Amino acid sequence: MKKVLMVAYHFPPLTGSSGVQRTLRFVQHLPALGWQPIVLTADPRAYEKTSSDLMADVPAGTTVHRAFSLDTARHLRVAGRYLAWMARPDRWISWKFAAVRDGLKMIEKYRPDVIWSTFPIATAHVIASCLHRKTGVPWIADFRDPMAHVAANVSFPADPRAWQSYLVVEADAVARARYCVFTTPGAAQLYRERYPSLADRMMVLENGYDEESFSSVACQAQSDMHDVVAIDRPLLLLHSGIVYALERDPTQLFAALALLKASGSLSPADIRLRFRASANDGLLLRLAQAHGVSEFIELCPSVPYREALSEMMAADALLLLQSRHCNDQIPAKLYEYLRASRPILALTEPNGDTANVLRNAGLDMIARLDSVDEIALAIQALVVDWRQRRLVLPQPTFVQQASRQNRSRELAALLQRAATAHEDATEAS
Numbered sequence: 001m002k003k004v005l006m007v008a009y010h011f012p013p014l015t016g017s018s019g020v021q022r023t024l025r026f027v028q029h030l031p032a033l034g035w036q037p038i039v040l041t042a043d044p045r046a047y048e049k050t051s052s053d054l055m056a057d058v059p060a061g062t063t064v065h066r067a068f069s070l071d072t073a074r075h076l077r078v079a080g081r082y083l084a085w086m087a088r089p090d091r092w093i094s095w096k097f098a099a100v101r102d103g104l105k106m107i108e109k110y111r112p113d114v115i116w117s118t119f120p121i122a123t124a125h126v127i128a129s130c131l132h133r134k135t136g137v138p139w140i141a142d143f144r145d146p147m148a149h150v151a152a153n154v155s156f157p158a159d160p161r162a163w164q165s166y167l168v169v170e171a172d173a174v175a176r177a178r179y180c181v182f183t184t185p186g187a188a189q190l191y192r193e194r195y196p197s198l199a200d201r202m203m204v205l206e207n208g209y210d211e212e213s214f215s216s217v218a219c220q221a222q223s224d225m226h227d228v229v230a231i232d233r234p235l236l237l238l239h240s241g242i243v244y245a246l247e248r249d250p251t252q253l254f255a256a257l258a259l260l261k262a263s264g265s266l267s268p269a270d271i272r273l274r275f276r277a278s279a280n281d282g283l284l285l286r287l288a289q290a291h292g293v294s295e296f297i298e299l300c301p302s303v304p305y306r307e308a309l310s311e312m313m314a315a316d317a318l319l320l321l322q323s324r325h326c327n328d329q330i331p332a333k334l335y336e337y338l339r340a341s342r343p344i345l346a347l348t349e350p351n352g353d354t355a356n357v358l359r360n361a362g363l364d365m366i367a368r369l370d371s372v373d374e375i376a377l378a379i380q381a382l383v384v385d386w387r388q389r390r391l392v393l394p395q396p397t398f399v400q401q402a403s404r405q406n407r408s409r410e411l412a413a414l415l416q417r418a419a420t421a422h423e424d425a426t427e428a429s
Contacts (some may be wrong), residue, residue: 186328
């Protein structure tokens with residue numbers, strides 16, 4: 001069996017980020033496809049939040065090494081402050097030093113055929129690049145989303161020096177990695193245009209959902225749904241996960257609720273918006289109060305992963321937020337929303353990658369996140385359709401294609417291509 005060294009900051013017991021699912025599910029499914037994962041991750045002390053609920057999903061016998069790492073913002077600040085250069089390209093750059101040392105030992109011991117590293121922690125690519133340069137093992141850089149980029153005249157990251165440090169890391173990865181992987185067609189195309197001479201290295205490997213996790217909670221979700229099947233109550237519209245102030249700005253959503261309330265078109269008896277694990281409850285509270293719609297809103301804490309999936313499956317409808325700054329990105333939770341088989345109200349640009357996936361799944365309840373009028377019309381239509389029991393669900397055939405098991409098959413094929421190309425080049429030399 002071939003081996004892949006997976007350099008990933010996001011790995012259990014880290015919680016609060018959907019990025020954990022991508023690496024974890026590859027680790028689960030790759031062995032059945034002929035690839036044994038060896039994981040190089042960070043010491044849990046570097047994580048802001050941890051939970052043991054996904055630790056049991058790491059297959060028994062998987063080699064997982066946790067290299068020493070600190071979070072600059074929490075561990076290296078003095079009097080509440082830290083030097084900015086100590087957090088470039090990100091706050092976990094201290095991970096690099098132990099990870100490179102330990103990674104070299106792992107490569108010597110296990111002889112991996114390919115190195116794979118995954119963003120959005122840029123330090124993972126820094127580590128993988130060092131290991132690749134020192135050993136010659138072919139490298140696949142999993143960008144997922146764009147690194148240094150400008151969208152709708154907004155820079156990501158916003159700080160110019162951080163932006164430049166990201167650009168350096170991404171340019172190195174594009175130059176050295178055998179393949180660069182993105183989760184959306186738009187992101188891959190962006191990089192093909194940015195690095196035209198290396199365009200053939202840009203690949204798409206979308207996110208997905210874990211069927212085993214959904215199957216394990218299906219009965220409970222069905223029971224919960226039966227408990228709330230009556231329609232003489234408010235529609236429960238669920239947003240599960242982080243709300244970002246820019247990329248998922250809910251301001252116009254609250255303004256739309258206020259508009260509908262003021263016109264008498266909508267009341268709390270019609271709809272209830274539940275934000276689960278927003279990580280930004282303060283912002284949501286302020287917006288709800290400022291627009292006079294607090295009675296429509298419910299803020300709930302984080303729950304274990306499978307409990308969150310069960311809640312998605314039992315909700316009347318699911319809410320997705322995605323700004324025009326992120327047209328080349330797709331929230332990882334969209335695939336879980338699709339598998340939950342519930343109606344989806346998507347507040348996103350109709351010409352973005354997220355909207356394209358929704359339309360391919362047979363869903364068209366889409367309104368621009370920055371348009372109060374479009375959002376108001378969409379909410380009204382959602383409530384009416386729900387009361388009349390005519391909401392549209394995702395097409396099962398499309399959803400089945402997005403399982404993590406299918407994504408793992410795609411990754412296994414890409415790993416094989418990288419390994420074979422390296423072997424051919426070695427023989428030729």
